[in-house]
Amino acid sequence: MILAGTDTSAGTLEWAMSNLLNHPEVLKKAKTEIDEKIGLDRLIEEQDIVKLPYLQNIMSETLRLYPVAPMLLPHLASEDCMVAGYDVPRGAILLVNVWAIHRDPDMWEEPEKFKPERFEKEGEDKKLMSFGIGRRACPGSGLAQRLVTLALGSLVQCFEWERV
Numbered sequence: 127m128i129l130a131g132t133d134t135s136a137g138t139l140e141w142a143m144s145n146l147l148n149h150p151e152v153l154k155k156a157k158t159e160i161d162e163k164i165g166l167d168r169l170i171e172e173q174d175i176v177k178l179p180y181l182q183n184i185m186s187e188t189l190r191l192y193p194v195a196p197m198l199l200p201h202l203a204s205e206d207c208m209v210a211g212y213d214v215p216r217g218a219i220l221l222v223n224v225w226a227i228h229r230d231p232d233m234w235e236e237p238e239k240f241k242p243e244r245f246e247k248e249g250e251d252k253k254l255m256s257f258g259i260g261r262r263a264c265p266g267s268g269l270a271q272r273l274v275t276l277a278l279g280s281l282v283q284c285f286e287w288e289r290v
């Protein structure tokens with residue numbers, strides 16, 4: 127549980143910061159959103175996250191391009207079954223290449239581009255699989271999303287960042 131929750135969250139935060147440093151226009155937009163919605167007199171808190179859609183979109187775009195578990199965890203078929211027309215025998219191990227799915231040009235416009243604005247489109251976030259899907263999906267996804275978004279927002283709010 128400690129391993130599943132710490133390295134994953136830290137890695138995602140690191141990717142998010144790296145994306146912001148490489149896209150100063152996105153960083154500027156995130157800072158403006160925080161300054162306008164939170165003000166300059168207090169620190170960002172967890173309850174503020176709902177008021178910061180652009181910051182949430184940065185998180186989604188980071189999770190899309192850099193899923194920390196790019197192949198999820200191996201899944202084992204407990205029974206013979208058929209998935210999308212393919213026979214999957216009992217005992218087969220299935221790996222899901224989320225990294226490739228998240229960069230599939232049939233599913234995403236300009237998939238290689240870091241563009242948080244894409245998530246302004248209704249339902250776009252439903253295509254993300256960074257936490258897996260179904261009953262073995264990550265049980266910590268809600269916590270992780272709040273925690274990493276808050277940490278990212280705090281870093282953006284409290285420091286001036288630039289690439290050197």
Ligand code: HEM
Nearest residue numbers: 130131134135138195198199256257258262263264266270
């Ligand atoms: C950005 C942060 C995180 C990401 C991207 C992430 C992603 C994932 C993924 C992809 C899986 C496997 C799902 C599958 O194979 O279908 C998983 C499983 C799991 N995660 Fe997370 N996770 C994160 C944070 C956390 C946190 C904060 C916790 C707990 C505090 C946590 C606890 C777990 C546990 C216990 C499992 C195993 C679930 C099972 O096998 O049924 N994760 N996570």
